[in-house]
Amino acid sequence: MSTRNLLDFLMKEQREKATLADAEKIIEKYEPDEHAKAKKLLSKDGFLMFLHNPEAMILNPDHKEVYQDMEQPLNHYFISSSHNTYLMEDQLKGPSDTEAYVRALLKGCRCVELDCWDGSDDEPVIYHGYTLTSKILFKDVIKAIKEYAFKASDYPVILSLENHCSVEQQSVMAQHMSSILGNALVTTPLGDGMPTNFPSPEELKGKFLIKGKRLNKLEDSFADAAAEAENTDVTEEEESNNEDEQEEKKSKKNLTLAKELSNMVIYCKSVHFHSFEDARKNQSFYEMASFKEGKAMNLAEESANAYICHNVEKLSRIYPAGSRTDSSNYNPVPLWNAGCQIVALNFQTVCTEMDVNQGRFLVNGKSGYILKPAYMRDGATEFDPITLTRGEWLQHKVLHIMIISGQQLPKVKKKISSIVDPLVKVQIYGVPADVAEKEISPVWNNGFNPSWNENLQFDVYVPELALVRFLIEDHDSMSNNEFVGQFTLPFNSLQMGYRHVPLLNKNGDLLPSAGLFVHIMVVDAE
Known part of the structure; x- marks a missing residue:
């Protein structure tokens, strides 16, 4: 092939914007025969070597780097998220291990879950409550997260706390996070005064956010002596897991929240979801609900547009049903279609759903953040993935x-x-x-x-x-x-x-x- 032949191939077959100089560079780089190279010709061997190079693969090489706008508010991104991150296997008797956090983080996961329970010697532990899964120390998990959080991606990591601890051990949790994570932990809003929107992934590079309950509204911390609401509603996933409801009700009465831990929750305050209308009227932007997969799937099918509009303003986290004792996964795609950002999967399970999750987050530098399409970031959007009315999203x-x-x-x-x-x-x-x-x-x-x-x-x-x-x-x-x-x-x-x-x-x-x-x-x- 001459440089002209190669240029024709690049433009007509490969649909690439290329010049003669690009064709010459390819011959220079991939042609093994020095005589052919001197004549600016590409042999069959050179052509095959060129077709096998990473730039010529099916994945657009520009998308291997961070190529999206990372200055949008955090809730405008799909965020790679894990459920029961501490488990290596199933949810009934499988081992818990800090290694599970390391694996998830190295795969680009940006939201990890910590199920926290009272341990001996005043040291909180992490495991799947009411099961035979093994226990690991909370502080060991925080150390592992600190070490591996930003090896695969520089963008922020959300620590989703499922807090079942006594007030005393919650204080220990707060101390460990403060001492181990140091100033990488976001404990006050960025900027001056009360924020009105999320910061961007770019502003939060290298930072940790805590997702959990908070005693009061963030606004109150800017008011003078605000009266703190007593909030005994500490756990969140179990609220919709009937299996543990009776256990939970017994323990809920005497659970309250440690002030030190409450104060660490800035941009991801866990609240109950009642309805989209209630959320619009009564919830601040940083107040977010977690949805069990069944409830979320129903909303995504029956009220997709309302869900999308909700997620233009707020964050939503989805988690697998408690009945998935084998740590199997649901299909994340319908929930992304509804604009849900934190669609948490069991990273420890090999399955089609994890393949799809890996494919979604394969691009944008494997940063764990993918910018949602413009029509999913617009509060007035009419996009509905189910009915597909006419709009900018239709590009057949x-x-x-x-x-x-x-x-x-x-x-x-x-x-x-x-x-x-x-x-x-x-x-x-x-x-x-x-x-x-x-x-x-x-x-x-x-x-x-x-x-x-x-x-x-x-x-x-x-x-x-x-x-x-x-x-x-x-x-x-x-x-x-x-x-x-x-x-x-x-x-x-x-x-x-x-x-x-x-x-x-x-x-x-x-x-x-x-x-x-x-x-x-x-x-x-x-």
């Missing part, structure tokens, strides 16, 4: 995918003689109108270099909320297909043309050398 695209071939797909079974029969599924996640799945037929006995050359086509109406998942399974006619690898990315981060798709294993880690080769074209619908 047609996605053409040709699945060409696979490379070095790993064996699923341990037997040396086992060979993969790979099939590919492409799934679209997004608003209900966009949800789709299509698959192509398996190739028998070939995981090394299977070839399909099959075309798939999808209609995507709200591209800003859509995700595309490539899933490879080992076909089995006798039982369920087995997972081989997958890759999920936002629709708007797809690069067009001939692209390699890297593959991740069940844990979300890269499978070395394995991949799919595809051709992608996105066109405006007629």
